[in-house]
Amino acid sequence: MSEIYNKFKHDSAIKAADKEHRSRIGYNIDQYNRAVVVGKQQFANLELAKQRAAYIKHKAINDLEKHLSDFETNFQHNGGKVIWATDARQAVTEIEKILQNIRPAYVVKSKSMISEELELNESLTKLGIEPIETDLGEYIVQQADEKPYHIVTPAMHKSKEDVAELFHRKFQLKPHSTPAEIAAFVREKLRDRFYNAKVGITGANFLLADTGSVCLTENEGNSMMSMAFPDVHIVVAGIERILPSIQHLELFWPLLSTFGTGQKVTVYNSIVSGPRQEDEIDGPREMIVILLDNGRSKVLAAKHQRRALSCIKCGACLNVCPVYKTIGGHTYNAPYTGPIGAVIMPWMRNFKDYMHLSYASTLCGACTEVCPVNINLHELLLYNRNADVEQKNYGFGESALMFGLRHVLGKRKWMDTPDYSLKNKAMSVLFSKSWGKTRKLPEFSERNFKQLWEERIEGKTR
Numbered sequence: 448m449s450e451i452y453n454k455f456k457h458d459s460a461i462k463a464a465d466k467e468h469r470s471r472i473g474y475n476i477d478q479y480n481r482a483v484v485v486g487k488q489q490f491a492n493l494e495l496a497k498q499r500a501a502y503i504k505h506k507a508i509n510d511l512e513k514h515l516s517d518f519e520t521n522f523q524h525n526g527g528k529v530i531w532a533t534d535a536r537q538a539v540t541e542i543e544k545i546l547q548n549i550r551p552a553y554v555v556k557s558k559s560m561i562s563e564e565l566e567l568n569e570s571l572t573k574l575g576i577e578p579i580e581t582d583l584g585e586y587i588v589q590q591a592d593e594k595p596y597h598i599v600t601p602a603m604h605k606s607k608e609d610v611a612e613l614f615h616r617k618f619q620l621k622p623h624s625t626p627a628e629i630a631a632f633v634r635e636k637l638r639d640r641f642y643n644a645k646v647g648i649t650g651a652n653f654l655l656a657d658t659g660s661v662c663l664t665e666n667e668g669n670s671m672m673s674m675a676f677p678d679v680h681i682v683v684a685g686i687e688r689i690l691p692s693i694q695h696l697e698l699f700w701p702l703l704s705t706f707g708t709g710q711k712v713t714v715y716n717s718i719v720s721g722p723r724q725e726d727e728i729d730g731p732r733e734m735i736v737i738l739l740d741n742g743r744s745k746v747l748a749a750k751h752q753r754r755a756l757s758c759i760k761c762g763a764c765l766n767v768c769p770v771y772k773t774i775g776g777h778t779y780n781a782p783y784t785g786p787i788g789a790v791i792m793p794w795m796r797n798f799k800d801y802m803h804l805s806y807a808s809t810l811c812g813a814c815t816e817v818c819p820v821n822i823n824l825h826e827l828l829l830y831n832r833n834a835d836v837e838q839k840n841y842g843f844g845e846s847a848l849m850f851g852l853r854h855v856l857g858k859r860k861w862m863d864t865p866d867y868s869l870k871n872k873a874m875s876v877l878f879s880k881s882w883g884k885t886r887k888l889p890e891f892s893e894r895n896f897k898q899l900w901e902e903r904i905e906g907k908t909r
């Protein structure tokens with residue numbers, strides 16, 4: 448078993464027993480759930496909206512090459528530059544090349560979940576360039592020296608008391624500062640950094656093929672400042688972020704805001720179509736979009752799992768997932784977590800190293816039910832398991848066990864012959880380790896199904 452799997456097992460056992468973590472996540476998700484009910488009211492027919500969004504994204508992903516090529520042509524026509532990166536290493540190298548010419552002391556970052564995929568902060572720090580996260584949640588986790596916990600709310604695992612304590616320790620703010628005081632402090636601290644930044648790096652919520660534009664949606668305005676103040680704006684965007692037309696935003700923006708945070712519409716929505724033009728007074732002098740593959744082509748090539756590329760990263764499937772709520776975001780040890788992470792991470796990274804995530808599911812289907820673009824997540828987890836078997840990623844022990852079970856379970860005589868205590872003993876020997884110490888193994892009842900059936904239907908007694 449891989450080290451990543453062993454760490455997952457170890458960390459999930461600890462987190463699952465952490466009642467404080469569970470109540471904190473439960474509280475924050477309750478707040479989200481209440482908001483979502485209100486946000487959904489803006490849709491006259493939510494199911495129809497979801498179906499339309501699913502159809503548009505599905506078609507866009509099927510025609511990905513054409514739409515990306517249109518985006519490139521149109522964005523270049525607007526004065527921007529496009530770089531294609533096959534993997535994280537190539538994307539980081541390209542960013543480093545740009546930065547080497549400018550030699551900034553720091554870069555301001557926003558909407559930079561994708562940069563977690565590149566481990567960009569670590570690379571920038573090695574170059575002596577300070578990465579400054581400007582989204583409040585990202586800023587909090589950066590100060591705590593942690594990774595984002597959730598794809599939409601990176602500091603969801605922290606209570607306001609945790610954050611106050613962190614800012615007291617790091618910046619000597621008064622103990623028990625309120626969220627408003629902390630936000631004001633961060634705003635003040637970052638404003639100067641924005642004014643003097645030479646480079647801003649952001650992600651993208653959507654890429655528009657027909658206008659060659661990048662869409663950013665946010666609540667704090669830090670993305671706008673990260674791209675408007677610096678001379679150079681670098682966008683790192685996954686190739687699946689494409690939407691064929693600007694017209695589609697009228698559907699996707701409300702869906703993203705409702706399912707992401709429960710808002711009818713996010714506070715700031717920007718469409719950026721290239722660098723500053725001659726008659727414009729602000730905006731970057733240079734704008735570069737890095738189109739990142741980094742394993743997405745592998746997801747695209749997988750017959751069923753390609754549906755997952757329709758994801759708009761709203762985070763709703765994480766919020767309903769009983770596994771995510773129990774083991775928490777950090778345990779996944781991956782940039783994308785929860786059900787969507789469990790589906791795509793094995794393809795985006797080493798299949799064997801991340802395959803265990805597809806088994807860490809109750810298959811309850813809550814993720815599929817909630818998804819605004821109707822991705823059949825729980826079924827895709829089953830397809831991943833199937834791919835795992837087809838790749839023969841199992842050892843001799845499991846293979847022998849399955850061989851034995853196939854023979855025993857396939858014959859009624861074999862099923863019925865041993866008495867229940869022997870069956871329970873076999874269960875305990877074969878499965879108690881994988882079942883875990885904290886759960887009680889299910890037990891065979893004294894009378895088997897055949898005996899119960901005979902009693903009920905045929906009136907036989909023991």
Ligand code: SF4
Pocket residue numbers: 706757758759760761762763764765787814817818819820821822824
């Ligand atoms: S899979 Fe669906 S619910 Fe989950 S983050 Fe993506 S769009 Fe949202």
